[in-house]
Amino acid sequence: MKETLVDGGSEASESRVHRPPDAPVPSPENQAALRRKRLVGLTRPWLLLAPALIVLAGLLLWPLIQVGKLSMEDYEVKFGGGVGTFTGLDHYTDLLSSSLLWKTVLPNTLFFAVACVGLTVALGTAVALLLQRLGPVWRLICSISILSAWAMPAVTGTYVWIWLFQPQDGMFSQLAGALGMIDPATTNWFTERIPFYAIATLNVVHHGFPFVAITVFAGLLTIPKELYEAGMLDGANAWQRFWKITVPTIKPVFLVVTILSTIWDFKVFTQIFLMPGGSGSNPDVYNLGVYSYIQAFAKNDYGTGAASAVLLTLLLLAITVVYIRTLFKQGEEDL
């Protein structure tokens, strides 16, 4: 429903903008009718959008403004309503000058997100291509199994992965021990940054790829078979057909799943927080979400917590803007 609303809105505004300036001057009655029409054209999209905008403003904009305000205050909880003291940009200067942010928190967040997005999209696409080639029975079986990975709550999934990688007793620890790769008695994968995030990446990718697979698969179904037939006649191999036909045709689908994955993977919290050492006792594995949580809800330093949340929002906003710009540019080139 929303898409038609947005489309209607943009068409209406376009018809206004594209009126040629040297059009013949209409008669007075016509002018009045035209003005009314213009007024209707101007207000109708906004009227139609109003309910959605009001809900979004209430749910998103207001909390966002509050967080922004909180990030410039020293806030103290008091019975019946706390007191905030305005401190300007102090929290931001403290935050941006802390070496923990630059050396640990940001790199962890960034590299983890990049790895997760890359792997999620690659794996999801591979699975979508597989689904496309399967017969109806196997397609159903495969869809159900990947959907069950998607349907699993993040908390449950995380505990399963922790369990698999449990030092000494976990399946992977015993396997690696049996292969002579590690000494299970002295190896604890949760204490070092790289193995910790490798496990978290597995968890997040496993939880995230079904969405990509299903979405890309839906996109694949819209590609006309003739394109592939033509490609094959011209002697294109599978690899070339994928890059020259599949990818360009459903590029918007890829861009959308990439944006969404990026946003999700930047703000991963549960999967990190629940891992051993992830809830604050091991500062080496902080990401922005956990760091913000620890500041706000463990140290009761709501200002710094809010400031790092704002930072995360700005980061995501910047990434989204870049994506959307490339997306629209792409759209204009094609027109």
Added chain:
Amino acid sequence: MKRRVIAAGIAMTLGLTATACGGDDGGDSASDGSATDGKGKTLTVWIMEGTNPDARPFFKAAGKAFEKKTGAKIKVEYQQWATAQKKFTTAIEGGEDQVPDVAEVGTTWVPQFADAGALVDVTDKVKESGLSDDLVEGLKDAGTLDGKQYGMPWYAGVRSIVYRKDVFEKHKIKAPTNWKELRQAALTLKDKEPDMIPFPVAGGAEMFATAFVWGSGGELAVQKGDKWKSEINSKKSVEGIQYYTDLAKKDKISPAKVNTWTEKEVGDAWNKGQVAMSVGGNWTPKAIVDANPDLEGKLAAIPIPGQDGGMGRSFLGGSYLSTFKTDKQDLAWEFVKMITTGKFATQWAEETNYFPGQNSELEKIAAKKDPLVEPFAKQMIEAGATVPKSKAYAEIQASQVVTGMIQSILNGKASVQEAADKAAKDMDAIFAKDE
């Protein structure tokens, strides 16, 4: 078509973000009124889940007795330890309409809630009721700030050493009485029982580590005037931390997997029969036997040995029943009094395996001479310790300063002194922030 996909994508993104920020309601406000006669009134009571295996029958009976006495009903809402502090903070922020009338409050939270102005000072009421002399001193002290007592001590627990009697007897090991013997016993166990963990040095268990800080005569922090200063990097504290972490690092009597364990994982390992000896709470022997009936009669306990003999102090923690500043304070106090004294207090202690907050009740339990209870009672009366009474300390705990220090030593990221210095710095920063 393309633009439509984009628009749908954006709309979806927004929609998904919106679902991520649901809020949870605080407690609901009950009816108005202010006299002690409680006809037609309902008290909202928050109780922590998990202390009593099944608290529902207990509060059903308590509710009936209370209704008979005052005419008022109670509505019990069960809370999770892991999230309750945040929920309390939110409710306090919301004020009178959102806080419960009565709540179980962990002793380490009292300073924070009292500082926010949410708890009722009941010093005079306790005195009027003639209860003040009977309260267990360490527990009473934990909830008293500047001479004001913020609730009634309800129950308490303490950690000592729990060990496998059968394994110790099999290898003729004597229960340790000082640190040297403790290490020696663990080394023998490592040698004789290679499949068991002789003594888990659990990196995520704060109160295991603090026992050794206090055991060598160290302190977490000391109060000078009205200011707190960390002592975790003092010579004596470092000595205790060094001994405790060396058990894992040098003597290897605790494998690497234990480095990230919390008390929960230690408990799981106990249930599987994999632990020979560990720091454990007075509630653990019963929990272990409940989970693994094979271990019935095979467990024993001793107070934590001091460095050179005697008893080492360990954390005495517990819960208060506190009343919040609502319009039903008098009625709430009646309920608190009923639960924390007499019949209901005894029943609660028996059902939960914790200790009651009154000396007279505690002595009754000690008099039973249960070998799995007596060492804990002794520890509690003679060698209980409390963490700094400042709202900053609750924040220090929540930011895992002590466990972070222990883990960085166990994982070889810092030397004992370096890690202790960093912990001291972190503590002082939080103390300074809250002044």
